[in-house]
Amino acid sequence: xxxxxxxxxxxxxxxxxxxxxxxxxxxxxxxxxxxxxxxxxxxxxxxxxxxxxxxxxxxxxxxxxxxxxxxx
Numbered sequence: 001x002x003x004x005x006x007x008x009x010x011x012x013x014x015x016x017x018x019x020x021x022x023x024x025x026x027x028x029x030x031x032x033x034x035x036x037x038x039x040x041x042x043x044x045x046x047x048x049x050x051x052x053x054x055x056x057x058x059x060x061x062x063x064x065x066x067x068x069x070x071x072x
Contacts, residue, residue, distance in 0.1 A: 040068055 045064050049056035 038068070040065075 042061050042065060045061050046056055049060065
C-alpha cells in the first residue's frame with residue numbers, strides 16, 4: 001500500500017505536468033486560430049484610415065497588416 005506522502009507527490013506532479021502541457025497546447029491552438037482568422041483585415045484598416053481623415057495608400061495598408069501580424 002502506498003504511503004500518503006507518495007500519493008501527495010504523485011498528485012502534485014500530475015497537476016504540474018497537466019498545467020504545463022495545458023498551457024502550451026492552448027498557446028499553440030490560439031496562435032493557429034489567430035493565423036487562420038486574423039482579427040483585422042485590409043477593409044477594416046482602410047476604414048480606420050478613412051475615419052481618421054486620410055486616404056490610405058496600399059503601402060500604408062500593407063505596413064499596418066504586417067505590424068498586426070508581427071504582434072500576434
